[in-house]
Amino acid sequence: MICLLFLFHCAAGVLSSSTQVATIYPQDPALSIGSSLTATCSVNPDHGVHAGSLYWTLNGKRLPSSTYSILSPTVISVTLPRLSGSRQRSGDNLVCHNSGGHVLAGSCIYVGMPPEKPVNLTCWSRNTKDLTCRWAPGGQGETFIKTKYTLKYKLRWYGREKECEDYSAGDPYTCYIPRDLALFTPYEIWVEASNQLGTATSDVIYLDILDVVTTDPPTDVTVSRVGDLEDQLTVRWGTPPALKDFLFQAKYQIRYRLEESSDWKVVHDVGNQTSCRLAGLQPGTVYFVQVRCNPVGILGSRKAGIWSDWSHPTAASTPHSERLLTGSCDSKVGQQNSTLRRDLKQFFGWLRKHAYGCSGMSIKLYDQWRVWLQKSHKTRNQVLQGDKS
Structure with missing residues (x-):
């Protein structure tokens, strides 16, 4: 853009007639990093401008006269040794000025590197309706000059080559194909990178749309208490609506964390x-819960699907423990029950360890016993408080 601006000024303000005042050679060259460049500015002799009165600037900064050479009364050159990568992808601005500072001619210099082979090409389809592909530039990724990436694809055996057209503005290494995709037929997909210094092509990947399906996060996620049990919560959710008409076996995962923590604990074996x-x-604690889905075996595919994004966090709290809120003030009662409390503590630890996550074993009897135990504690505390009064 800046180079074009300089050239526009040259055309509009420097040329007083159809005859050009000066020209720079080479015009808009592309060079590898570390190269040297000698450019010349040739002034039209009809304008009576002597080459000795001219000077050069690069990106607006005046170049030292020690880099100039007067080749003739109308030709001046400048030598730029060991060029670094361009400061802007639109090219560096090399400009020839007269003694009054007016621009006589300009050229854009592109200094960079040819692209390397793009890598890590992966694709996924949301609900079999579209295809999104992402890749990474090869090597260090920086070429210093504008590099174009083109995602290409075709049906493996008989399709014609097509180019993806919807590139992400925020992620230049992502492209989206919204429609007209075939199922049950593999695709060939690859990425071509090109700039003024060369081209490079990624490895070709082969995929069937049904093998790379992901879906929307599960809907209607709810988290509720399990009666008065202070260390449990029940999570429920709905299947992804976009896949309700497809034959597939869904897999789910849950993750949860404490309200004041950023560490998630994942339950992998939900099935x-x-x-x-x-x-x-923990009793009396707020938890955030999320669920995600993996659509396995879409329409008979033998490959695992791709995990969806996590659902929006849903919050719920466990009940407060009655034993923590209403402890006994009678030391003798505490001493008499110390053995029972120790035994119960050991039992709770064992049961929590074996009932962690979403185990398939039945714990109805355990639930009933816990509810009874909490009620008995509450009743005993009320009796003790009544005796003291």
């Missing part, structure tokens, strides 16, 4: 059920 009980939680 294809749409509810799960979390056990071994």
Whole structure:
């Protein structure tokens, strides 16, 4: 853009007639980093400008006269040794001025590196309707000059080559194909990188759309208490609506964290059920819960799907422990029950360890016993407080 601006000024303000005042050679060269460049500015002799009165600037900064050479009364040159990468992808501005500072001619210099082979090309389809592909530039990624990346694809055996057209503005290494994709037929997909110094092509990947399906996060995620049990929560969710008409076996994962923590604990073995009980939680604590889905075996595909994004966090709190809130003030009662409390503590630890996550074993009897135990504690505390009064 800046180079074009200089050239526009040259055309509009420097040329007083159809005859050009001066020309720079070479015009808009592309050079590798470390190269040297000698450029010349040739003034039209009809304008009576002597080459000795001219000077050069690069990106607006005047170049030292020691880099100039007067080749003739109308020709001056400048030598730029060991060039570094261009400061802007639109090219560096090399400009020839007269003694009054007016621009006589300009040239854009592109100094950089040819692209390397793009790597890590991966693609995924949301609900079999589209295809998104992402890759990384090869090597260090920086070429210092504008490099174009083109995602190309074709049906493996008989399709014609097509180019992806919808590139992400925020991520230049991502392209989106919104429609007209075939199922049950593999595609060949690759990326070509090109700039003024060369081209490079990624490895070709082969994929069937059904093998790279992901979906939307599970909907209607709810988290609720399990009666008065202070260390458990029940999570329920709905299957992804976009895949309701497809034959597939969903897999789910849950993750949860404390309200004041950023560390998530993941439950991996949920399977294809749409509810799960979390056990071994802290009483009187707020938890954030998320669920995600992996659509396995879409329309008979033998490959695992791709995990969806996590659902929006859903918050719920466990009940406060009655034993923590209403402790006994009778030291003798505490001493008499110390053995029982120790035994119960050991039992709780064992049960929490074996009931962690979404285990398939039945714990209905355990639930009933816990509810009874909490009620008995509450009743005993009320009796003790009544005796003291």
